[in-house]
Amino acid sequence: MSETDPVDYIQRTREQYERLGYDDYRWAEKKEVPPWTPIKKPISELNVALVASGGAYTKGQIAFHWEDDTGIRLIPSTEPASDVRVTHFAYDLEPAREDPNIVFPTDRLHELVTEKTIGSLATNSVACMGGIYSTRRAEEELAPLILESISNMPGAPVDLVLLVPV
Amino acid sequence: MNPPRAAFVDMPLGYTAGRPHEPEFQRDLLRKVFRAAENMDTPGTIFDLDVTWSDDPSWKNKATSGLNNGVNSAEGDSRLPRVNEPQYQFEEDRIAAEN
Numbered sequence: 001m002s003e004t005d006p007v008d009y010i011q012r013t014r015e016q017y018e019r020l021g022y023d024d025y026r027w028a029e030k031k032e033v034p035p036w037t038p039i040k041k042p043i044s045e046l047n048v049a050l051v052a053s054g055g056a057y058t059k060g061q062i063a064f065h066w067e068d069d070t071g072i073r074l075i076p077s078t079e080p081a082s083d084v085r086v087t088h089f090a091y092d093l094e095p096a097r098e099d100p101n102i103v104f105p106t107d108r109l110h111e112l113v114t115e116k117t118i119g120s121l122a123t124n125s126v127a128c129m130g131g132i133y134s135t136r137r138a139e140e141e142l143a144p145l146i147l148e149s150i151s152n153m154p155g156a157p158v159d160l161v162l163l164v165p166v
Numbered sequence: 167m168n169p170p171r172a173a174f175v176d177m178p179l180g181y182t183a184g185r186p187h188e189p190e191f192q193r194d195l196l197r198k199v200f201r202a203a204e205n206m207d208t209p210g211t212i213f214d215l216d217v218t219w220s221d222d223p224s225w226k227n228k229a230t231s232g233l234n235n236g237v238n239s240a241e242g243d244s245r246l247p248r249v250n251e252p253q254y255q256f257e258e259d260r261i262a263a264e265n
Contacts, residue, residue, distance in 0.1 A: 006176050007226045007236075016230050020243060030168035036209040037170070043200045054182075062263045063252040085255035089246040091180035092238035097255060099186035108183070108192045117197055131248070160203065162196075163169065164182050 028135040039160065041119075046159040049122035049150055050077070053130030054096060054103030054166040055088035063087045064129035070141035074124040074149060081107045090131045091166050103166050123155040130166060170209045173199045176218040178225055179235035185219070 010027070017025055039046070055064045057073045064071065066089040075084065084100040086093055096103045106125060112118045126149045132138045150158050175182065175195065184192035195217050202213040219225060219237070229236030234244040254260040 004223055006174070007229050009229075012230050013233070016233060016243070028167075032168070034168050034170040034209045039204060043204050054180075057259075059256075059259050060262045061259075063254045063259060065250050065252050066246065067248045067250045085259060087253045087255055089248055089253075090233070092235055092244070093180075093255075094238060095180055095186045101189070101192055102181050102183050102186055105183040105192060105196060108189065108196055111189070111193055112196055112200070117200060162199070166180060166182055 041159065043118055043160075044116050045119040047120045047122055047156045048109065048118050048160050048162055049153060049158040050104070050106060050109060050125040050162050050164065051128075051146055051150070052104045052125065052164040052166075053128050054091070054164070055086050055129040055131075056084050056100065056104045056125075056127035057087065058083050058085065066129070066131060068132045068134055068137055069129045070132060070137050070145070071128070072142070072145045072149060073127045075104075075106075075127055077106060077109075077121045077123060077125050079106070081105075088129055088131055088166065096166075103164060105164065109162070119159075120156065122150075122153050122158050124149065124153060126150070168210055171203050171206045172210075172212040173202050174212050174214045176214075178219055178229060178237045180238070181219065181235070 013025055056075060057063050058075055058079055061073050064087050081100040081104060084104050086096045086100055086103060101107050109121050113121055126146055128142055132142065150161060184195050195215065198215045198217065202215060206213065225236040228241065230241060234241060
């Protein structure tokens, strides 16, 4: 495999788990074709909502814990990235704490609105802590919360969700 | 997860939306994301945005798995313990949240 290819995380994870003596990791797979809603307006007119799994929260909110925390935090999109904190156990937090936009690109999305690449940023962004090792709990607890926040977004309805994983 | 529209960025773990303190890099990444979304017509497409961390791909050798990112994380399993208590970035956050 050449250096320019993407990292084969699945293969490397298998190898590393074996070296460390862990049981094999079992990835969740979704084989069904995902539902599809055509985008009917130009992107420059869309109301976009940010959903990010890097464990973002703001001061005053209870921070995520690190053992399958299936909660969400609604962060008003008017808050600058400099007010956003991040907490997670499975990625290096230092770069994201220096510049939260790299996992929670709210300032950049505002700039894309100003330059009219997108129409608007939804009233709230939705943050979660993606290190959840129970597929069932992610599906049954977290996913409905995210869906509900998007469906019930104050202000203009959400046209497109930008999911930023970590 | 199999979302309807996906974009791939060749970035280390923890840097999904770009390199720190490089707003133009970050903006450009997002512009590419939205352009890709506009042009997709097949559910389940994963579009390679051709965005990468560095011309020097050597970080990939050290990114041994999803357990460390090859840039800031040590080799091996660099995950922190999965504690059940809220983990605050700042002590003042904990004080603000608990009062």
